Amino acid sequence: MSVPPPQVTATTELSAVGRSRPLPNGLAAFLVFLASGAVLVLETVALRLVGPYVGVTLEVTSSVIGLALAAIAYGAWFGGWLADRRDPRTLLAPALVLAGIAAAVTVPVVRYAGEVLRGGAASAILLLTAIAVFVPAALLSSVTPLVVKLQLGDLNRTGQVVGRLSGIGTLGGITATLATGFVLVAALPSTVIVLLVAVALGVTGLVLAVYLRRQDRAGLPGPARTRSVVAVVGLVGAALTTVAPNPCDVETAYHCARVEVDPQRSSGRTLLLNSAQHSYVDLDDPTHLEYAYTQWIGAVADVAAPAGRRLDALHLGGGGFTVPTYLSATRPGTANLVFEIDGGLVELGRRELGVREGPQLRAVVGDARVLLDGEPARSRDLVVGDAFGHLVVPWHLATREMAAGIRRVLRPGGIYTQNVIDYPPGRFIRAEIATVAAVFPHVALVAPPAGIAGTQGANFVIVASDAPLPLDALRARLDGLTEPAAVLSGPALTAFVGSARVLTDDYAPVDQLLATA
Structure with missing residues (x-):
């Protein structure tokens, strides 16, 4: 069984x-x-x-x-x-x-x-x-x-x-x-x-x-x-x-930040973000602009209106607050509004870079794109774009829609100047100029000759307005600087931009354009 x-x-x-x-x-x-x-x-x-x-x-x-x-x-x-x-x-x-x-x-x-x-x-x-x-x-x-x-x-x-x-x-x-x-x-x-x-x-x-x-x-x-x-x-x-x-000396919500004393200038301070030089401030002389690109932006501000006249200026990105303090020193009574996303940098500026807020300088912590929407139309004479994530302009601040928002807040004849970093073959700067030119009828570029020739990476400063730009006065100011800078406009600028595509909120591959070939 x-x-x-x-x-x-x-x-x-x-x-x-x-x-x-x-x-x-x-x-x-x-x-x-x-x-x-x-x-x-x-x-x-x-x-x-x-x-x-x-x-x-x-x-x-x-x-x-x-x-x-x-x-x-x-x-x-x-x-x-x-x-x-x-x-x-x-x-x-x-x-x-x-x-x-x-x-x-x-x-x-x-x-x-x-x-x-x-x-x-x-x-x-x-x-x-x-x-x-x-x-x-x-x-x-x-x-x-x-x-x-x-x-x-x-x-x-x-x-x-x-x-x-x-x-x-x-x-x-x-x-x-x-x-x-x-x-x-x-x-x-x-x-x-x-x-x-x-x-x-x-x-x-x-x-x-x-x-x-x-x-x-x-x-x-x-x-x-x-x-x-x-x-x-x-x-x-x-x-x-x-x-x-x-x-890092200070780790903020967005950056690894450090402030170094200039060994050649006891009052000089260099702000490093993620180990890259970002800003330079002279605590004793706010009119001192150490870096070439800040000198170019300063030159744009100098010719934006008659000497000494106050301006209503908006700054997209604070960093070391170099340009706002320069405008306060050279144009007394200027109202500087700074949009800085990193509250830790604002605190660091107050503590170590001599930033003093008051009638001539006000810092608002937040995203520049979002804060820009709340600004009244035709309220600013000058807008300075100097916002970076490491060495890259945040993509949403580099689009045609952003440029349109900037033009909205500028008064007639007001000037927008933007700092851009790029490397050969220069795809991003060309695309960004095309983008700004899609909104502003008058555009120029300030850059070192080697940067324009595409032989080295460089800072580029875009200048734009709805009215003809004071290019002769700008060139005269640039000629007095120690580092040579060329100004491109008109057909020469059109040839430099070539067939670069306009950046939009739907298409802005900033990091890829910035990458070297």
Whole structure:
């Protein structure tokens, strides 16, 4: 008489494959929420860690997002692979502790590597962003499949378990993204944020190890010597952060900022943003304009109206407030309104660059494009565009729609002057001139001869108005400067622009146009 084989149900089949006891639902949800959230915190902060060395451009942002997604993909795949071959309960605590160590080591490694990779070439961007985010993000992304495997005690509830934990992980990422962008970055330096994440992961991993060891002796594996080595590596990584080169004196919501004293001029101050020279201010002489492009903008302001007459001026971007203080000194009674998106720079200017607000200078913190819409029509004699994200004009400030908004607030005969940085082959400056010329009937360009010839990168200053420009007076002012500058207008400017396409809110690939060929 034969005995029928035992029936195999979904539950018994799964228990035969994975015999580890599931975690309490609350603990499982917490681990997934924490791991997913930590990935998004590190991804957000990574952009600020690499910015001082390779800039904050579309390519850098894309690299951070792309490499973080790659880390998530590979980490989840590897975590699932391990979960099928090892008891996940023995892997969870090590994954968290190692992720914490990797996060702690990230800051000094990025700073040392950044000094070597400084510049912005594509290979440098990819390598530095990989250093900043890949390893800790991959380790953290392995946590979810390990937890999922532990919780799958019944195949009939697979969809419910996977769906719930996936949703919790997504909520963790959303919460971390919003908290980092709105709260953490504004309140804490990037170094502190990363170290806090590292500590949270390390402590969670150690507590989890103790808990699991009490439950079934499945905590941190390996001999005590190995665990000691891991702990020492983590401590050394955190300690290196204190001695690693720091490019920032002040970390604002948007920039890594530093003010340096000019060794050749005791009253001179240079403002560096993301390690690039941004502004120069002479605390004793506000009429001193150190950089050639500020001298050109000053020359435009000098010929915008009879000497000494007050102006109503609007400045898109404050930086070191060099031009507003120049106008206040050369044209007493001038009303300067400055739109600066970075409130930290305004505070830095007050503290170290001699910025004094009053009837002649008022700073408003906010996005220039948004604030411009609130300005009355025909209220300004002069608009100065000098807003940058690293070395790039923010794309929404470089479009035809933005130029139309500027013309709206200018009085008849008022002048718009815009600073632009570009490199050979000069695609962005040509497109920006075409864009401004699509709104203003009279446009000229001030630039060094080498920049116009396309043999070197340079600052370019666009000058535009609805009335004929005082070009003869401008050329006379420029002739008195130490650095040569050419003025292009009319057919010569048309030939320089060529077939460049007008930038609009629907099409403004500023970063790509600025990239060298």
